[in-house]
Amino acid sequence: MKSQPIDTYASELAEDVRRAVADGSASGYDRRAASLFSDFEDPDFLRRTAGDVKQHTLENLDTYLAQTEDRLKENGVEVHWAGDAEAACRAVLKIMRDNGATKVVKSKSMATEEIHLNDFLEREGIESLETDLGEFIVQIDHDHPSHIVKPIIHKNRQGIARSYEREGLGAYDDRPEVITARARKFLRKKYLEASVGLTGANFIVAESGRLVLVTNEGNSRFCLAGTDIHIAVVGIEKVIPRDRDLSLFLSLLGRSATGQQLTVYTEFISGPRAEGQPDGPRQMHVILLDNRRTEVLASNCRDILRCIRCGACLNVCPIYRQASGHAYRSVYPGPVGAVLSPLLAGEKFSELADLPKASSLCGACKEVCPVNIPIPDLLLRLRDKAKHEGIKSPGTPPMGGWAYLASQPTVWRASLSAGRLMNLMPLNLIPVPALRAWTKSRQLPEWRGGAFRKWMKTRKIGGKDS
Amino acid sequence: MIAVDRDPSPGKKVQLMATCLCDSFFDDVAVATVEVLEYLKCEVTFPEEQTCCGQPAFNAGDWKSSRKVVRHCVKTFAGDEPVVVPSGSCAAMVFHGALLEFEEESDLPEVRQLAGRTWEIADFIVNGLRVAEWPGKFPAKAAFHRSCHTRETNSGAATRTLLESIDGLELVPFGEGEQCCGFGGTFSVTFPNISAAMGKLKLGNALKENPEYLVSGDMGCLLHLGGIATREGKTIKTRHVVQILRDSLRNGGLIP
Amino acid sequence: MNNDREAILKRVGEAVGGLADRTPYPSFRNDLGVSTARSLDGDLWEIFCERFVAVNGMPVETPDAMVEYLKTFGYTHGYCDPALRESLAPFFDSGFTLEESFDRQDIDRYQFGITRAHAAIAETGSVVVTDRLTSSRLAALAPWVHIACITRDEIIRDTVAAVADLGDDPNVVWITGPSKTADVEGILIEGVHGPGIQICLLL
Structure with a gap:
């Protein structure tokens, strides 16, 4: 599977650079937060x-x-x-x-x-x-x-x-x-x-x-x-x-x-x-x-033009801290850049369409933004835009099959219990879709699909069968 | 973040949204949710047709697929009762994410109706049922990771209120608490390196304080952090908030 | 260029023209941005001093104290605004050289610059220099030590009042401490391009 450019960039970043960026962004967080939130x-x-x-x-x-x-x-x-x-x-x-x-x-x-x-x-x-x-x-x-x-x-x-x-x-x-x-x-x-x-x-x-x-x-x-x-x-x-x-x-x-x-x-x-x-x-x-600011103004991401370039979203962003600014391949890095850069790229949008994916959507950026830009929402809108324009995104599992299953309750239930045998499980049904990428650094817990439903059906409430 | 007005007195007849993660891996969390709600004299129904809130496709940018699932969700949880969910992330999907992707859809009102009665469990207990002190006991040291999708909602504060009131439970603060654990759903597999690095940081910060338990209101975070801990041979018990609440009741002899 | 003007304004018009509900200008108090955590009640000079010290500025209450400071650190050659000369010159002894014009060909000749300031802001510990009252932009910037002179009644309570006081001077600068940077590894260094020592003298 091809990987996301920013993830690859982060994994190849020299340790001293990663350290410098991570420490430099994290340092002063308390001071910045205190000066806004305690004042x-x-x-x-x-x-x-x-x-x-x-x-x-x-x-x-x-x-x-x-x-x-x-x-x-x-x-x-x-x-x-x-x-x-x-x-x-x-x-x-x-x-x-x-x-x-x-x-x-x-x-x-x-x-x-x-x-x-x-x-x-x-x-x-x-x-x-x-x-x-x-x-x-x-x-x-x-x-x-x-x-x-x-x-x-x-x-x-x-x-x-x-x-x-x-x-x-x-x-x-x-x-x-x-x-x-x-x-x-x-x-x-x-x-x-x-x-x-x-x-x-x-x-x-x-x-x-x-x-x-x-x-x-x-x-x-x-x-x-x-x-x-x-x-x-x-x-x-x-x-x-x-x-x-x-x-x-x-x-x-x-x-x-x-x-x-x-x-x-x-x-x-x-x-x-x-x-x-x-x-x-x-x-x-x-x-x-x-x-191209007028193009942004005409789009459903115009909120990003509120930005006053304080850099707070970069400092607090865990992805920026791991990947550094150059990973974003554009003048504006970090969360604000992940929204603004692809939009300012115009017809070259597809070249930067991976930037909005580089977020766990944790919302730390929005929490500190002095002009309250809903950055995670805008990242999501750009993901939707990329999907509409048919731009392929490495590593993103296909969602069509999952959506089919998740809107067919009978099939869903059957797959859940079948999933007790992990290897029979359709991988894109597991909420963690790409197993190999997951298990590289993390253990997956035991599959217990359907166990709760069974409990709910067979338990006794106040001594009576439910 | 909550884009809809909610009924401040939602009542005690509730529908449980168990979440697909609990449906697949963490059945005890769903069980604990039921036990806690029933202890609070709630009448819990579990709509059998439920699958998922639609978030995976929403986050992946496949809004068309996501809307299909959300529509199913709206149908499944029809009615006027509050929908309670042991996940800040799924709750936020229903009351925020879904509204975003239905902005230009004709059935937005139906989605909004569900959004208006969907509660994350701790928020429901504290702000819906107005319970601010939790009985029983839980003598242990725990680190609470405020999951990211509870930012700008009432859930983080509600969880703290409950946990801090438990007899014997010591909550230890840890460094860089505002940082994400690195799960992020599909992010964890599309950005495996960054995701794992974030998880290790979070885990390292939490473990520095030597807690016995790592507690969160989202099993996604705990799936990820617990998975890293196991792989790295670190000993830490991961628990959902609601499991702590349930076990506190048990320890106090308040439920069997 | 004129084409660009029309084209940009047209695009802007098209971009916002179709918006159904435009966000109204919000209603807020003028002093919303002024911190409520610390009181601004009391003697404004005292409050100013406290805040000015917090940003590493040096308030000085008498010309004697200023001269003593300059002498102690060997700052003996400087610029003095001609308008201040008469009142300040008597405090300097013969060990000092005071120039009344600032030679831009040799700016490092001046170890200090004494200029008038238009005001000081108590809330933020800032001195306000303007084009009309501050005799030379360079003299207030290039020397290592800048001494901005104000009178007690020129101290402004907060940034709201200071904004209201901007007036029609084409160049107003709020100076909040010595020039500084943290570009190299986040380490604070003072005196980058401007003064390393920022003094405010109460006249």
């Missing part, structure tokens, strides 16, 4: 409310997008629209070319990972440098992030120190404080050399046109202090209606991502720098990105 009398009400705000926005996105565009323009921001990855990359390039810019410093952004902006800009001869410490290390390693908020969760300090040595960033030294200090030293002159600071956005507020960015390292702040032009690539689902929503969302985002009440730098940007301010961009551009 509020009814934390579920917060999560439901935030979820409703985002769902409301999505379901009225036509109105809110138009409002967002108007406010941005009033604030002196240039607004660009990009239907797909290519259009977004070209929009960035055009702004740069129009201004004779050749260097860009980037703050961490999932949207620009998604459109593979760095590769595109490099091909066009533009230096595009990641400044988040983790993303910077990913970039010098020509690797990919394996976590939404902890991009190098799969790496250890020894590997990083070797990479630094190779890239001429200093002799081997694997102390985290040295690794950090060297990046500080290297990157701070880069901020000042670049003319463009490129960011994503965590939120964009429709009523004020305010773009909100959160970081801990301060790199996005530096990108917007050292450069002349700010370009933000923003997925159209990032809109929230009002400024008043921010207190709730920021409170949930910090707690869910890292167990912080607020991240260190929470930036509210509504235009080019103020008059009299010597530092920061004189131009601000926002590129509103679709890239």
